[in-house]
Amino acid sequence: MEAVSGTAFVVATILKTLVFFVLLLLGVALATYMERKVAGFMQDRSGPNRVGPLGILQVMADGLKFILKEEVTPGAAHKKFFVLAPALALFPATVLFGVIPLGSPLPTPWGRVDMIVADVPVGFLYVLAIASLAVYGVVMAGWASNSKYSFLGGLRGSAQMISYEIGLAMSLVPVLMLAGNVRMPVLVSMQQSFGAGPATYGMWFILPLLVAAFFFVVSGLAETNRMPFDLPEAEAEIVGGYHTEYSSMKFGMFFLGEYFHLITTAALITVFFLGGWDIPFWSGDNVRVLADGTVVGEPTWWKTILTLLAFTAKTVLLVAFFMFVRWTIPRFRYDQLMDLGWKVFIPALMAYIMFMAVAIYALDSAGVEVGLAFSAALFGINLLLALFLLFLVDRGRLVKGATAKTRKTPRAAAAAAAGAEGD
Amino acid sequence: MIVDFFFVLFAVMAVGGAAAMVLARNPVASLLYLVMSFFALSGIFILLDAHFIAAVNVIVYAGAILVLFLFVIMLLNLGPSKRPDLRGTMYRMLGIAAAGAVFGLLLITLRDGHTTSMAGGMGQATMDAMLQSRGAVGVIAEPMFRSYLVPFEITSLLLLVAIVGAIVLARRRAP
Numbered sequence: 001m002e003a004v005s006g007t008a009f010v011v012a013t014i015l016k017t018l019v020f021f022v023l024l025l026l027g028v029a030l031a032t033y034m035e036r037k038v039a040g041f042m043q044d045r046s047g048p049n050r051v052g053p054l055g056i057l058q059v060m061a062d063g064l065k066f067i068l069k070e071e072v073t074p075g076a077a078h079k080k081f082f083v084l085a086p087a088l089a090l091f092p093a094t095v096l097f098g099v100i101p102l103g104s105p106l107p108t109p110w111g112r113v114d115m116i117v118a119d120v121p122v123g124f125l126y127v128l129a130i131a132s133l134a135v136y137g138v139v140m141a142g143w144a145s146n147s148k149y150s151f152l153g154g155l156r157g158s159a160q161m162i163s164y165e166i167g168l169a170m171s172l173v174p175v176l177m178l179a180g181n182v183r184m185p186v187l188v189s190m191q192q193s194f195g196a197g198p199a200t201y202g203m204w205f206i207l208p209l210l211v212a213a214f215f216f217v218v219s220g221l222a223e224t225n226r227m228p229f230d231l232p233e234a235e236a237e238i239v240g241g242y243h244t245e246y247s248s249m250k251f252g253m254f255f256l257g258e259y260f261h262l263i264t265t266a267a268l269i270t271v272f273f274l275g276g277w278d279i280p281f282w283s284g285d286n287v288r289v290l291a292d293g294t295v296v297g298e299p300t301w302w303k304t305i306l307t308l309l310a311f312t313a314k315t316v317l318l319v320a321f322f323m324f325v326r327w328t329i330p331r332f333r334y335d336q337l338m339d340l341g342w343k344v345f346i347p348a349l350m351a352y353i354m355f356m357a358v359a360i361y362a363l364d365s366a367g368v369e370v371g372l373a374f375s376a377a378l379f380g381i382n383l384l385l386a387l388f389l390l391f392l393v394d395r396g397r398l399v400k401g402a403t404a405k406t407r408k409t410p411r412a413a414a415a416a417a418a419g420a421e422g423d
Numbered sequence: 424m425i426v427d428f429f430f431v432l433f434a435v436m437a438v439g440g441a442a443a444m445v446l447a448r449n450p451v452a453s454l455l456y457l458v459m460s461f462f463a464l465s466g467i468f469i470l471l472d473a474h475f476i477a478a479v480n481v482i483v484y485a486g487a488i489l490v491l492f493l494f495v496i497m498l499l500n501l502g503p504s505k506r507p508d509l510r511g512t513m514y515r516m517l518g519i520a521a522a523g524a525v526f527g528l529l530l531i532t533l534r535d536g537h538t539t540s541m542a543g544g545m546g547q548a549t550m551d552a553m554l555q556s557r558g559a560v561g562v563i564a565e566p567m568f569r570s571y572l573v574p575f576e577i578t579s580l581l582l583l584v585a586i587v588g589a590i591v592l593a594r595r596r597a598p
Contacts, residue, residue, distance in 0.1 A: 081451065121559040125478035132486025136458070139490070143451060143497050151497070158494055162487075182560045 003289075004111035012113045017098070020117060024097055028259045029059045035259075035323055042327040066252035074145060074245050081144035086246065086253035089137025092130045093260035099126050100267050101185045103277045103308035104287040105299040112299060114289070115277070115308065116185060123184040124176065127268065128169050131223065135161040137257065138225070138232060138242050145245035153241025156334065157232030160222060163341035164229075167219035170349040174212045174356045175205055175272050178378075188276030189288035197288070197296045199370040204275040208378035211352055211385050213273040215345060220265040222341070224258065227326040231334055266318035267311075274314050277307035285310075352385070430470055436463035450496045454489060461485045474559035 004012050033048070033056060040047025048055035073082060103115035120126050135158050142154015176182065178201060179190045193202035206213045222229040233241030240246075243254045270276060279285045285307055287297035332340070359381050368374050440460030447453040461484045468477035567575055 078449075078451075081455075084455075120474070122474045122478040125475070125482065125560065129478045129481035129486060132482055132490075135486075135490050136455075136493075139493055139497065140455075155494075155497065158490060158497075162490060162494075165486075176560075180561070 002111045004108070004113055008108075008110035012108075012110075013117065016113070016115075016117050020097065020102065021094070024094070024260070024263065027263050028256055029063070031259045031263060031319060032062065032255075033059050034319070035326075038320065038323040039327055042324070063252075066249045066255075069248040071248040071250065072245075074147065076146040077245065078144040078146065081140050082245075083250075085137055085141035085144055086250045086257070087137075088140055089134075089257040090253050090260060091137070092134040093257060093264045096127060096130050096264045097267065099123055099184055100264075100271055101188050101276055102311050103305075104285060104297075104303045105289070105295075106301060106304040107299045112289075112295070114185065115304060119183060119185060122182060124172065124182040124187070128165075128172075131168065132165055134223065134261070135165075137254075141246065141254070142232075142242035145242070147245055149238040149240070149244045150242050152238045153232045153244065156234075156238075157225065157242055160225070160229065160231060160337060160341075163338060164219045164222035164345075167215055167341060167345040167349060168223060170346065170353065171212045171215040171219060172272060173349075173353050174209050177353075177357060177360055178205065178208065184271060185289065188271060188278065189286070191275040192278050192286040192288070193283050193372075194286055194288060194296050197290050197294075201370065201375040202372045203375040203379070204273065204278070204280075206273040208375040208382060209273065209356070210379070210382040211389060212349075212356075213269075214386070214389075215349055215352075216272065217269060219345065220269060221322060221325065222337075224261045224265055224322075226258065226262065226322065228329040228331050229337065230331060231337055234331060262319055262322055263315065266315045266322065269318055270311060270314045274318075277311040279306060279310045348389070355385070426470055429466065433463040433466035433470070436460070437467065451493065454493055454496065458485050458489055461489070475563045478559070 003009075036055075036058065037047040048058040051057040051061045073079065098117040099120055101114070101116040101119075106113045106115060122129075138157035138161065139154045142150045142152075142157065145151070175187065179187050181187070181190075190200050191202075191204050193200055201208065225232055231241075233243065235241075238244070243251055246254060285303050287295065287299050287303065289295050356378075359378065363374055363377055368377065437460050440456045440458075440463060444453045444456035444460060447456060461480060465477040465480045465485075468474070468480060
């Protein structure tokens with residue numbers, strides 16, 4: 001079936017943009033509710049339960065409150081940038097959603113409608129480009145407020161986001177090495193299995209690229225500025241961080257921006273590592289469009305609905321995972337955060353990229369065809385690497401407990417030596 | 424028609440942003456106008472079918488280098504500059520001469536008509552097919568790592584030299 005073209009294409013694109021954006025907004029609203037419920041669950045209390053059934057209307061109440069509160073612009077603030085910053089914070093996560101394939105193509109009387117707003121030829125690079133702009137909102141807010149806490153928050157935010165952006169980009173390099181293409185729908189179809197057309201891996205990339213998935217999830221978490229990476233808004237040290245001076249809906253936009261970012265990150269992890277809209281253990285839903293325009297698999301409306309649901313389920317589960325992490329793990333110390341980014345993630349990812357390149361090349365040279373066996377071999381290698389990584393990171397703590405032995409770190413030794421000299 | 428509309432939009436944004444960047448008093452405002460200008464430039468690259476360049480332009484310039492600039496401006500807390508950068512007749516003359524030379528070069532380029540899209544050499548259909556099968560990165564990577572591998576690697580050497588130079592300059596005043 002041909003893709004829609006001409007007027008139908010324009011209409012379809014406008015409709016898709018509207019529908020997906022409204023769904024995303026709804027998702028963000030529900031995510032704030034979900035966060036409160038998860039927090040309640042983690043802390044053994046009910047969470048919001050007064051407004052509406054099960055407190056679901058709390059979302060509306062919050063929105064109304066944001067709008068009705070007094071809006072204060074500090075006298076010393078740079079007015080123009082102060083107003084611009086919340087918009088800049090909201091923009092990247094929203095725009096990113098446009099390149100995420102959400103489901104299998106929908107057949108209509110006018111042609112095939114792909115469930116992606118814009119299938120740009122640079123797909124994955126577009127993601128990196130827009131994600132790299134996320135820092136402007138934070139920095140602008142911190143600087144334009146003209147207060148020391150905001151400023152410190154802005155500086156922390158920019159340093160952190162620059163650092164982890166590198167990890168984010170580098171952990172996607174192995175994905176590209178496997179997929180051989182940057183278009184997002186191709187990334188999804190490479191993780192499914194088909195009867196015809198070029199060979200695919202037939203396995204979600206989280207298995208053959210386990211270590212990369214781990215690094216991507218952690219870097220993505222750091223990019224969203226959430227616990228345990230919420231140093232830019234650490235309330236115990238710098239009040240509210242970069243949004244200290246913001247009130248009313250301007251603060252609301254930062255607040256919503258965080259959830260936009262959270263959902264987009266979850267959706268990206270789904271596309272890159274969890275097979276996108278693929279339904280696991282069932283190849284009946286798999287539909288892909290080859291480069292020459294031929295469609296493998298029959299697009300039907302029920303497949304579209306099922307795959308949209310599968311995508312939503314994966315994204316919601318990941319969002320829930322991020323929320324559980326937030327309410328479980330305490331905040332990093334700032335130097336630990338930077339050390340982790342620059343001294344652990346980047347060297348480890350560099351080594352991993354080299355290793356995977358060699359592994360893929362070796363498998364290729366050994367005559368292993370692209371397919372299940374190929375990905376299974378990579379999975380084995382990754383499992384070994386993951387165990388090795390766990391051993392390195394763990395340093396005997398998970399097994400014996402952190403207090404079992406006092407480790408002599410160089411810093412502790414130096415401090416002890418300095419103390420001894422002082423005496 | 425729609426392409427013309429977007430070209431004019433992006434061109435106005437790019438030139439306007441660049442002009443505002445030079446004229447703005449506040450360094451942070453300057454920088455934001457430059458970001459806008461780069462963004463508009465990326466839009467023009469996309470209109471020329473140079474998707475990869477467009478993406479890399481945003482990643483490298485808007486997303487990395489300008490963030491670094493912003494960082495430096497904020498750390499040094501630079502206020503609005505009161506004094507003009509070009510002091511004295513000599514510098515002014517030099518500035519005008521340099522700007523005139525660049526403008527002349529641009530005029531020559533435009534006169535010779537080097538304004539065809541990347542697809543110009545091989546036809547739009549081939550370009551679309553290549554983009555469809557390999558994505559924008561494949562289209563760039565194929566010639567870069569096959570035909571032009573050595574020049575590409577030499578460029579990385581240039582970057583290494585720049586990094587070493589920066590470290591040498593930074594360490595000079597250390598005790």
